[in-house]
Amino acid sequence: MENGKRKAVVLLSGGLDSMLAARLMLDQGIHVEGINFFTGFCVEGHTHAVREDRQKRNLRNSALHSAEQLGIRLHIVDVIDEYKDVVLNPRHGYGAHLNPCLDCKGFMVGKARAWMEQNGFDFIVTGEVLGQRPMSQRRDTFPVIARESGATDRLLRPLCARLLPETLPEREGWVDRERLLGLSGRNRKPQIALAATYGFEYAQPAGGCCFLTDENYAHKLKDLWQSRGERRYDFDDIMLLKIGRHLRPRPHFKLIVGREAGENRFLEGYRNRFVHMWALDHNGPLVLLQGSADDADLDLAASITARFGQGRGALTVRVAVGQPGGLLGERDVKPLPAHALAAEWYL
Amino acid sequence: MMPHLDARYLLCPMPVIRVSACVAGLSTGDVLTVRCTDRGALNDVPAWCRLEGHEVLQAEADSSGDVVLTILVHK
Numbered sequence: 145m146e147n148g149k150r151k152a153v154v155l156l157s158g159g160l161d162s163m164l165a166a167r168l169m170l171d172q173g174i175h176v177e178g179i180n181f182f183t184g185f186c187v188e189g190h191t192h193a194v195r196e197d198r199q200k201r202n203l204r205n206s207a208l209h210s211a212e213q214l215g216i217r218l219h220i221v222d223v224i225d226e227y228k229d230v231v232l233n234p235r236h237g238y239g240a241h242l243n244p245c246l247d248c249k250g251f252m253v254g255k256a257r258a259w260m261e262q263n264g265f266d267f268i269v270t271g272e273v274l275g276q277r278p279m280s281q282r283r284d285t286f287p288v289i290a291r292e293s294g295a296t297d298r299l300l301r302p303l304c305a306r307l308l309p310e311t312l313p314e315r316e317g318w319v320d321r322e323r324l325l326g327l328s329g330r331n332r333k334p335q336i337a338l339a340a341t342y343g344f345e346y347a348q349p350a351g352g353c354c355f356l357t358d359e360n361y362a363h364k365l366k367d368l369w370q371s372r373g374e375r376r377y378d379f380d381d382i383m384l385l386k387i388g389r390h391l392r393p394r395p396h397f398k399l400i401v402g403r404e405a406g407e408n409r410f411l412e413g414y415r416n417r418f419v420h421m422w423a424l425d426h427n428g429p430l431v432l433l434q435g436s437a438d439d440a441d442l443d444l445a446a447s448i449t450a451r452f453g454q455g456r457g458a459l460t461v462r463v464a465v466g467q468p469g470g471l472l473g474e475r476d477v478k479p480l481p482a483h484a485l486a487a488e489w490y491l
Numbered sequence: 492m493m494p495h496l497d498a499r500y501l502l503c504p505m506p507v508i509r510v511s512a513c514v515a516g517l518s519t520g521d522v523l524t525v526r527c528t529d530r531g532a533l534n535d536v537p538a539w540c541r542l543e544g545h546e547v548l549q550a551e552a553d554s555s556g557d558v559v560l561t562i563l564v565h566k
Contacts, residue, residue, distance in 0.1 A: 145496050180504070203529075203534060205538070220539075
């Protein structure tokens with residue numbers, strides 16, 4: 145307790161529901177702080193942040209923006225390494241793509257429980273709504289999250305608490321159950337109406353909040369694992385899957401082609417990790433090569449690099465090839481004709 | 492010596508996470524300079540500073556396109 149107040153840590157995603165859950169707790173005089181976990185797969189406008197042609201949009205972290213509106217502290221925690229086990233070995237399996245939603249929720253509530261214990265907080269709050277998500281927000285999976293996270297009855301879901309068994313904060317009178325909500329289902333009108341009452345601005349990501357639910361992204365991640373012969377990834381791998389065109393012209397190498405100046409600039413940061421190429425006598429993309437490539441492969445990669453630049457109509461284009469540590473050489477290549485770019489190369 | 496943090500090529504929210512970790516080791520009155528390539532940092536780092544009570548002395552994109560922030564630490 146702080147100044148006689150009970151303390152709750154809320155899993156603040158940056159979406160509307162967790163923001164409302166936090167607000168309901170503040171309305172009951174609870175001391176609230178937010179926690180937000182960065183897994184590496186979070187959709188935080190990364191494509192827009194990198195691409196120059198999309199930077200007119202207001203780039204900001206949604207969770208921070210939520211915390212500012214609520215007037216609460218926010219702890220953003222890097223869980224990239226620990227999260228790998230959730231992605232690679234989900235006990236409860238995947239959803240439609242590579243999204244391990246139930247394991248993910250259990251993991252995050254478990255991390256929040258540990259944080260709660262370390263920081264002397266009393267309970268955990270989430271913005272979950274019964275029946276809103278097919279995997280993690282169901283009557284039969286709610287208890288799984290509470291149990292496997294170790295949060296047990298210190299996990300309160302204020303938006304649907306009236307439909308659920310009483311939790312410790314309710315039994316102890318820290319919060320008034322009568323002032324909690326009984327929302328259920330996928331209809332979001334009640335939340336939108338509440339947000340208007342509070343005057344909240346909030347993010348509504350069209351494709352959800354996690355790249356693992358994205359079919360295209362999941363396909364590229366599976367391709368990465370297949371090409372390596374094992375299921376593993378590092379942070380740079382999963383960031384690069386969000387940037388550029390990805391083509392696999394041969395099983396043993398892949399190209400990441402910057403689509404515009406902002407992406408090229410971002411890819412510059414990887415020059416010291418990968419073989420890379422760019423046209424010398426025309427504007428065009430920076431291209432990273434992941435995998436192994438012999439001389440013929442480098443020629444093919446260079447001709448693809450030329451294809452995506454402004455020299456695509458030229459007879460030959462001079463392409464520089466760099467490697468970590470310096471220049472590997474220059475090649476004069478014929479830009480690959482459009483018909484030779486096989487559709488199946490695109491990931 | 493004025494501490495510097497290189498957060499280039501990191502995307503949101505990593506610049507904020509790095510700034511937070513760096514500031515944890517500093518004291519009131521210290522001035523931290525941060526360099527980022529993610530333009531979202533122009534909004535996010537100041538937002539985090541407002542929540543934590545630190546003062547942003549400078550937040551702008553320089554001629555190279557990098558975002559440069561200067562933070563006065565208050566604890």
